[in-house]
Amino acid sequence: MKQYIYILALALIFSSCSSDDTSDPSNSNPSNFSANTTDLRFDGATIEWTDAIDPDGDNVTYAIILEGQEIASGGTTLVYSFSGLEPETNYEGYVEARDGNGGTSRADFFFTTEPEVIIMNVEIEYRSWTGAGGYGIVAYFEVPAVDNAVSYFLEILDYTPDVIPSNVGRTYSWTPDDNLPQGNNVGSGASHLVEYTPGIYHANTSTSSGPLSGFSDVENYYASIVANAQLTITVGE
Template identity: 30%
Template sequence: MKKFLFIQAIIALLLVSCSKQNPLSPEYNNPPQKFTITMLEREADTQELEWTEAVDPEGDAVSYSIELDGKILFKNLPNRKYILTSLLPDKTYTGRIIASDKKGLSVSQSFNIEVYQGQILMGTGYYSLGLMGLTNTGTISWRVGEYARSVPAVSGDVIFSGQEKVYAIKAKTGDVLWTNDLVQKENAAVLYAQNKVFITSEKKISALSAATGATLWSIPLQTTVNPSISKNILYISYREHLYAIDVNTGAIKWDFIAPASLGMAVAKDGTLYVLSAAYYQIDGEGYMYALDANTGTLKWRSKFSGQISLTTAPFVGSPVLYGNKVYFVSHNDKGYDGQFRYVYAMDAATGTVVWKKTVALVVPASGLIVDESGIYLSASSLMKLDRVTGNVIWSIEGNFMNELVLTGDKIYVSTGSASLSLNVFDAGTGNRIGNQIRSTFPYGGSPVVLKSGKAYYPPSSGMNTVN
């Protein structure tokens, strides 16, 4: 027994000695190194992410997980590019990508997903480049047709455009759903209402099926300005005539005749408002007419100073209704000459001028857009006026030669002439937001902005009148 214990003691001493001479080295492990995330295209319900490799110091394989608003959505992703789906367009998200090695050590990088800013539709005017769909960063997603001089109309995810023919286009992809050969490179105005597409072309007005493009009715009638629509009536101005047309049959309900050419009519609460020059020659006067929208009977007529342009710039001379006021912009008393224009606010019930303001606009390239906080217009300057007083809230000098579009808190407007740059401004402050949205193509029109399931149009579009 003693011999056995002695042997055990010797073995123990040998083991301790060996342990001291050759201690076991601990195995060290470091987490993967830091990486960066690039936010790619944001669509209404998706966000594409891409990130650089998170290199592991020990050379271990690295897998990735995605966390969104505190919840792990995906684990062990082998690739470094992913598209998040089922997002809400008006919601912001916070998240992070987690890079982990096989031993469980990890490093993470945070990201933010902003509210979807929408899609932008741009025509190219006389240039044979058609209608283009742009992302909110200015990337051209698709291009359809030729000579897109008019403002398109939108219903849901379908765009209706009058070019060398009438197109129905899928908004996201640019796929053509149907065409109709009514239009032949004319400045064709397009309206959508009640599952119909209304188009002016080749000295006639036509109604098409929005589903198939088939012609429902067509009447021989010209127009000098863009048509408008309210309830079941389509309003068409041709020179001194204003026609009311049944949208279902094409029958003319009534014809109002003024002393001179009429502009685009706008209806609200059963009253139709339309502007006219006093005479064909420029004499520095114009009229606002208020008509019964159903019968065409004159309710009142109000005379004002300042020439109305109806043919060369039809959106100057289109009234805007907001609250109990009607707003519009005119040339000065000398017509097209001079370095200023007039902006008016009239009482919608009586035609009484509430205020008249002189603004420094050399070229009246845009009509008005009005919201609760003010009045927006653009030409040689982009400006915002107080809706109650007409005083200038802010003004920005620049070559703003096309119509603006207001999308709640943002203004989209292009600058230049032959080759345009699209700009975005804060509607409250007038400050520019981000960089200019540019393209290599020459634009000839004004944008339509698609955002959160809604289309926002420039002032000249009759889609602003649909109710």
């Protein structure tokens, strides 16, 4: 009786092992193929790959592995887009072709995500000051500092009423490390860039000064200016 139980146990173990092994010794792996990155973003990337042909005519599906983690499988398309990634970060992984009978082949890929870019519109403002000697007034675009910013780029898109030479198309660029004029420094004229207060940048477009008798008319003109600019901020580590 004991011998019968022992033989039965062996049979069950052998049967279990056999059912778990789905690979076919005569099965051929899908052909070699290649993958490449076609689009990079600060929070993602897109990869494409060539078709893996199975010599046995099996249907091939693809799995996507990124940083050792399988994040998609069972697909038949030849493109995949990653999202939710970290900016300025190196990633590597591979696409695995599977024929459903245990045969596989793989194509490696790697990429580095772009720096984060913030794009926004800012509108024109003006500030003025008066004293015994007269008045001063300046029109400007205000840009607050952004944490981990690497660079700033501002381009004027619209400006009404405009002057000659035109303000439209004028650009300003700077980095947090630039040694900019401080405080209420308006420079010698238009296109002057200052750090008005710590962490607040002013891209000046025009300035005026004169006796107090003319201040009211000049202020009305500055108040009538309607203008906007596109601000692009590159953010890094």
